[in-house]
Amino acid sequence: MPRRASQMLRFIVVGGSIAGVACAYALQQAGHQVLVVEQGDGSHGGIRSPPNMTRLLNHWGLGPAIARVSIKADRFTFMDGKSGEELGFLVLHEKLMKALAADFLYMQHGALHAMFVEYAKSAGVQFRYNTEVVSVDPWKGMVITRKGARLSADVIIGADGYRSVVRPVVVGPEGMKGVLDKRVSVNITVPTDLMRQHKDLVKLTVSPEWSLWLGDDCAMHGLLTVQYAVVMHVPTDGKPAQNSWDRSQPLDEKFLKLDRFEPRTQKLVKLAQTMTPTSHTIYEPFDNWVHESGKVVLVGEAAHPLMPNGSHNAAMSIEDAMTLSTLFSLPAAKSHTSILLSAYEELRQPRCAATQASELRKRDFVCLPFGPGQQARDDGLRDARARALLDWDEAEEEFLRDTWEEYIDLFAFDAREAVEDWWTKWGPAISRPRMPDSRIESAARKFESSRLEAGGF
Ligand SMILES: Cc1cc2nc3c(=O)[nH]c(=O)nc-3n(C[C@H](O)[C@H](O)[C@H](O)COP(=O)(O)OP(=O)(O)OC[C@H]3O[C@@H](n4cnc5c(N)ncnc54)[C@H](O)[C@@H]3O)c2cc1C
Known part of the structure; x- marks a missing residue:
């Protein structure tokens, strides 16, 4: 049972996709009043739930419902895109997954989204669909919709994705x-x-x-959800593609560089009639996720626009939601809102920046152009093949460390524990009963300066 906040706050969440609805559900469960404002409706394709995300879904009690709509991964298989040769594997050993206490799952984006909407509605979250937010007044804690409605709350959460309208208000033009x-x-x-x-x-x-075909300067991967969800990473040739999940277009073999793949994968892709390209802009991590008014905060892709279709997009959004809702379930007062939002920023920024870098590195690794670098990669995968298939106990320690270190950092992270650790350090100073305002100020100042010293932002 989630902890309940001692004082109820009103939140408006701009954007009702995974980040927005997960935040709304978790904050409502923590005892707050949440309204989600969403411009449209619709969903697509498959997503991955790595253990760091599955663990949080289980904590919220979604485990049994998730089990009904997901498939548990057992390995990642790397294949030569041109010949189909199996180059190597990453086996999700049972012993490792047991230690991580959560599975690596695949599911439809729409299935997870629908589940969160259902849970959020039954928890009491209010939704306004077909409502586009056009501007935000951060000092008044107010959003203004295209139809001119003015909605205010204690905290506005910008969960409006890659092309967020809330982001510029917080981050500024830089x-x-x-x-x-x-x-x-x-x-x-x-x-x-x-x-x-x-x-x-x-x-x-x-x-x-999870099958990955490594092509010449491009890659394709596929996994089973209800349908077979394929993602292709192809060079843009300098031309930006559309950036909308809602608009699919006819399949274009030339655009997809299908001739760089073996006949079987070409056949697979051609069975689909349509494709949805999503181009991506790479930003330096933003310094601020919270407006100085202490009334506006960013989550999900609005805060950390990750490469689309990575393994951790939904996971980072769910971690954001868990972090925010756990912070706002602590026994803190309404006057501590700014401190809690600063803590959210401090806890999430390094994690998301590291994940973004790791995702791009992995994407570029599978997309190497044919040449010496690609040959060295493929030789390495072939070389490790036999060792990858060994049982966890039989494998060499060095091999396991080299293969798994980065994954374990990603998979073992627990967003809830990170908040608990933060609270253990700062909670006693912040929550002391009847603490005079001057002492709250001083605890807050101490926390702020510790972040600056740590180079937080
Ligand atoms: C319809 C849809 C389908 C997707 N399908 C997949 C998929 O198959 N595989 C995958 O890996 N990822 C998919 N994604 C992306 C995925 O949801 C994100 O990568 C991440 O998991 C969660 O991001 P987010 O909630 O922060 O942002 P997003 O998922 O981008 O959602 C932002 C939400 O904000 C709403 N919004 C934007 N601007 C406004 C505004 N001004 N006023 C009100 N509402 C606004 C949008 O309509 C959208 O619902 C999809 C996203 C969407 C919107």
Whole structure:
């Protein structure tokens, strides 16, 4: 049972996708009153729930419902895109997953989203659909909609994604200067009933493995949800693609560089009629996620626009929601809102920046252009093949460390524990009963200066 806040706050969440609805649900559960304002509706494709995300979903009690709509991954298989040769594996050993106490799952974006909406509604969250926010007054804690409605709250949460309208209010113009990513990622959903009509594709409709085909300067990966969810990473050739999850377009083989892949994967992709490309702008991590008024905060892609279709987009949003809701369930007063928002920023920024860097590194690793670098990568994967298939206990320690260190850092992180640790350090000073205002101020100042010394922002 989640802890309940001692004082109820009113939150408006701008954007009702995964980050927004997860925040809304968790904050409402923590005893606050939440309104979600969403401009549209709709959903697409597959997402991954790594253990660091699954653990939080389980904590919220969503585990049994998630189990009904997800598939548990057992390994990642790397293949040569051109020949289909299996180059190597990353096996999710049972012993490791047990230690992480949560699974690596695949599911449809829409299934997770629908589940959160249902849970949020039954927890009492209010929703306003077809309501586009056009501006935010951070000092008044107010959002203004296209139809002219003015809605105010104690805290506005900007969960409005990649092209957030709330972000510039918090980050300022400096934070808007990104560079176009050299690759675009494309979502393609292939109906499994069509795949079953092809002998060489049937295996993919039952396998819990995540298959990655490494092509020349591009890559493709696929996993089973209800349908088969394919993502392709292809060079942009300098042209930005659309950036909307809602608009699919006819499949374009040339755009997808399909000729760089083996016939079986070409056939797989061609079974889909449409594709949804999402281009991506890479930003330096933003310095501020909280407006100086202490009334506006960013979460999800609005705060940390990660490469679309990575393994951790939804996970970082869920971690944001857990961090924010755990902070706002602490026995703190309304006057501590700014401190709690600063703590959220401090806890989330380094984690999200490291995850973004790791995601881009991994994407570039699977997309190496053919040449010496790619050959060295493939030789390394071939070399490690036999060791990767060994049982966890039989594998060499050095191999396990080299292979797993970065993943374990990502997977073992517990956003709830991070807040508990923060509270153990700062809670006694902040929550002391009848603490005079001057002492609250002094605890807050101490916390702020410790962040500055640590180079937080
Ligand atoms: C419809 C949809 C489908 C997606 N499908 C996939 C998928 O298949 N695979 C995948 O890996 N990722 C998908 N994503 C992205 C994924 O949701 C994010 O990467 C991440 O998991 C959560 O990000 P977010 O909630 O911060 O932002 P987003 O998911 O980008 O959501 C932002 C939300 O804010 C709303 N919004 C934006 N501006 C305004 C405004 N001015 N006023 C009101 N509302 C506003 C948008 O309509 C949207 O619902 C999808 C996103 C959307 C919106």
